[in-house]
Amino acid sequence: MTAASSTPEQDIVAAIREQVGNAVQDVKVDRKGRVSVVAPKETMVEVAAWLQRAGLDHAITVSGVDRPRENQLDVVYFLSSYCREDIKGLVVSLKIHLDRENPSLPSLTPIWESANLFERETHEMFGVAFEGHPNLSRLLLQDNWEGPPPLRKDLKIPELA
Amino acid sequence: MRIMVKTDGDLIVEATPDIGYVHRGCEKIAESRNVIKNIPMLERPNIADASHLNWSYIKPIEELQGVEVPERGLYIRTILCEMNRIASHLYGMAIMAGIFSGHTTMYMFGFGDRELLLDLCEMLTGARMTFSFFVPGGVRRDFPRGFKEKLLETLDYLERHLGAIDRILVSNPVFVERARGVGVLKKEDAIRLGVVGPVLRGSGVRCDVRKDAPYGVYDRVDFEVISFVEGDCLSRWLVRFEEIKQSIRILRQLARDVPKGPIAKKSPLVVPGGEAIGRVESSRGEINHYVVGDGGDKPYRVKMSTGSFKNLAALPFLLKGVRIGDMPMVYGSLDYWPVEADR
Amino acid sequence: MAAETESKPETRSTSPAMEASARAWVGSLRDLVERVVGSAPLKYVVNWSRIYSLWPVHLMTACCGAELGAMMSGRYDPERFGMQAAAGAMRQSDLLIIEGTVTKKMLKRVKVVWEQMPNPKYAIAMGDCACSGGLFHDSYSIINEIEKAIPIDVFVPGCPPRPEALLNAVIKLREKIRREEVYPK
Secondary structure, eight states, X not given: OOOOOOOHHHHHHHHHHXXXXXXXXXXXXXXXXXXXXXXXXXXXXXXXXXXXXXXXXXXXXXXXXXXXXXXXXXXXXXXXXXXXXXXXXXXXXXXXXXXXXXXEEEOOTTTOXXXXXXXXXXXXXXOOEEETOSOOOOOSSOTTOOSXXXXXXXXXXXXOX | OEEEEEEETTEEEEEEEEOOTXXXXXXXXXXTSOTTTHHHHHHGGGGGGHHHHHHHHHHHHHHHHTOOOOHHHHHHHHHHHHHHHHHHHHHHHHHTTTGGGTOHHHHHHHHHHHHHHHHHHHHHHSSSSOOOOEETTEESOOOOTTHHHHHHHHHHHHHHHHHHHIIIIXXXXXXXXXXXXXXXXXXXXXXXXXXXXXXXXXXXXXXXXXXXXXXXXXXXXXXXXXOOSSOSHHHHHHHHHHHHHHHHHHHHHHHHHOOOSOSBOOOOSOOOSEEEEEEEEETTEEEEEEXXXXXXXXXXXXXXXXXXHHHTTHHHHXXXXXXXXXXXXXXXXXXXXXXXXXX | OHHHHHHSOOOOSSOHHXXXXXXXXXXXXXXXXXXXXXXXXXXXXXXXXXXXTOOBOOOOOSTTHHHHHHHTSTTTOGGGGTOOOOSSOGGGOOEEEEESOEEHHHHHHHHHHHHHSOSSOEEEEESHHHHXXXXXXXXXXXXXXXXXXXXXXXXXXXXXXXXXXHHHXXXXXXXXXXXTOSOOO
């Protein structure tokens, strides 16, 4: 049976399932140019190291998403490649679900140094602790900020219509 | 921003940037406003390059809604974005290569030429800088009468005047001596630090979202991605100067090929459940908007990631070993826009 | 012995009466100078010189800075009013244009700049954000009313105000200085 030519997204999903499939919770092609991977906190470093060896050499952004209704806080890493021509146009997202009360996870700065400032900002805005980050000091907020981390849903600002 | 510098005589040993002086909480405010009402607010972080921020916010919302923009709308969007790119590069050259290097003539040249482009933008959208022109589904207005002729006239003038800018800035021996060999960023460091835009292309990495993951009509026009291998301040400025020429080339092709048809498709004013990320190449680098929706009319989470914030990682690295007198040149060559980095 | 010291007069060059009259004379000289300088023709000249050389500080707070930059360039030409971008710092300028949003982190630095400027000094609040908070009024990190920290002479609405509107504000400020209706600082 001749296989139809597969897209780079499908290639990556197949490789992840084959090689680190037991370390991820979910992997799928979202839409054209987007692959999403969900990994638990315990195995995320192994998955990240594999992704880096596969050619994803920088993080384009790191974001937190606060979900109080599910009592969860997600941290999402978006990764792409500068050097590999076949996966240059892809964005692979690595999502980790964390407990909302005490969110902490190992920092991926040793693997992708481009995630340094983004992790620092996520720490300040969401209160997530990144173990092993070189410098988690204040970045954007004023020096005497008191209150919950601003981007959590606990801090309310008036809603306009 | 504030840069705290430790020196040994004249050489900088360590530099720590301190940012956050314009942090206005855009991402938090975006969660409490309607998806359309967020557009003017999310456009303000980079007011000189507002159309790119607008497109990067609208793109994931259109992906979630499943709306496809008609052809004419895409052409109008691309034309406005390229005009904005030229205007933003002229601003960068006026202030960063001009004032920061003690060169007031470039300031006047840059701002004077920029005014012609702002006149065109005002003719098309009604505003000089804060267009709020893209909505989910298309654009708000069509070309007014006489726009194409005025655009081609302005492009002809710009091409002639680039020769004058070349003589006073880019080929000026004083500027070249100040910028050559200063603040070198090698290719491996550029990739490792994750820098974007002209800073990346000035270090020999030929990456541009317009070619790698094309959006709009960039896959139908003919242009080159400029990059230089030296990685010093001069190559970063040359990248920006050559990009203006490439943008003029793109604009001529677009003005010739605009098809007829509708400019927008009606789209519901809700953000459906799901998440999407938008990637757009602005004048300072790649901009990403990560939008999470929950079905209501307000986005659940908007994360903005701008070119200046990504390039900030290069500043402490570049300033090590540089003389104090060269600091404005290194800082200027990154074309750092503080409002965009702080949001 | 005691009689000898008592009989010698004190070695002072002036007597208390002379000192009192000198003080009165200096006092009246100062009065005289103030009255002369405060008289209408000289006051007119002093104000005229202040109006024709308003140098703004280079303090770019937020996005309105793009329009301030456009105003200081060739098309709008503020140099015909004597307004040029002072290359020196705050100590040689007399106009502070607060353009854009002032965040809580920036407020301390704006006040430091304001206090370093020598008298007479004036302030213009440019843009909706400086007047009343503007687009970002419900943010957690900005100051909505900057006039409580710094006395403002002219407010310019707009988001961002056109360069012509900012030049109009400078003209209004000049009228205020001419008529001496500015805040005492």
